[in-house]
Amino acid sequence: MKPMGRAAGALSALALLLAACASITSAPPGPYKVGDALSVTLGREWSDASRAQAGAPRRVRLLTIDGPLLNRLYFASGLRPGEWMVRPARREQPTPVYRSNMSPTELIEFVSDSVAALKYQRVETSGLAPARMGDNDALRFDLKAQTEQGLDMSGSAIVAERGGQLYLILYLAPTEHYFGAGRAEVESIMNSARFSS
Numbered sequence: 001m002k003p004m005g006r007a008a009g010a011l012s013a014l015a016l017l018l019a020a021c022a023s024i025t026s027a028p029p030g031p032y033k034v035g036d037a038l039s040v041t042l043g044r045e046w047s048d049a050s051r052a053q054a055g056a057p058r059r060v061r062l063l064t065i066d067g068p069l070l071n072r073l074y075f076a077s078g079l080r081p082g083e084w085m086v087r088p089a090r091r092e093q094p095t096p097v098y099r100s101n102m103s104p105t106e107l108i109e110f111v112s113d114s115v116a117a118l119k120y121q122r123v124e125t126s127g128l129a130p131a132r133m134g135d136n137d138a139l140r141f142d143l144k145a146q147t148e149q150g151l152d153m154s155g156s157a158i159v160a161e162r163g164g165q166l167y168l169i170l171y172l173a174p175t176e177h178y179f180g181a182g183r184a185e186v187e188s189i190m191n192s193a194r195f196s197s
Helices: 003-022 104-117 175-191
Strands: 025-027 030-034 038-042 046-048 060-064 072-079 121-133 136-146 152-162 165-174
Touching: 038 072, 038 175, 104 121, 104 136, 104 152, 104 165, 121 152, 136 165, 152 175, 165 175
Parallel strands: none
Antiparallel strands: 025 046, 030 038, 046 060, 060 072, 072 165, 121 136, 136 152, 152 165
16 A cells, blocks of 8 residues: 555544544443433443444444443333334344234344344343333343354343333343453443333
8 A cells, every 4th residue: 555545544444433433422420311211320431432333223322431342331212112222233134123012032133132132142042020110110131142253242131111111221241251341331221221202
């Protein structure tokens, strides 16, 4: 590559990096509104990387502490029938869509298939238990997966249907260190979930 070509490539890469950084904002400790109806309480500062996700659905938020490769806290707030948590990259590779009145098994499959659509492999769920999300019945379960590079990942999720819409909190982090380091904070966030109407 010619020196001028290398300089132009470096400038393009820098512009992309700056654009990604500009779209990451602070989510300070305290009340955090997720969409129109759901709110949670954050115990510490997170970074809101929702806008840094290319093509992310507007009802899905992404928070992180150490960067999305090391911990991800997803919120899906009020997904409507026909909407997805993960936007398809191409038409020929659809991602799971929410349908109203899904069975508990179908809700878990929706979440695990959405995790697979995020390019995680060997997604497994376990520990299914009834739970509450605010004043609403919900399901809690754990996940295991691997990155494309073979890194073991762990996750925890709570999912509820309310008024024909889907609400989800999903935490994913590397099994070694990061999942355990953030789990107490995430449990507190999940327990703090409240609906405004």
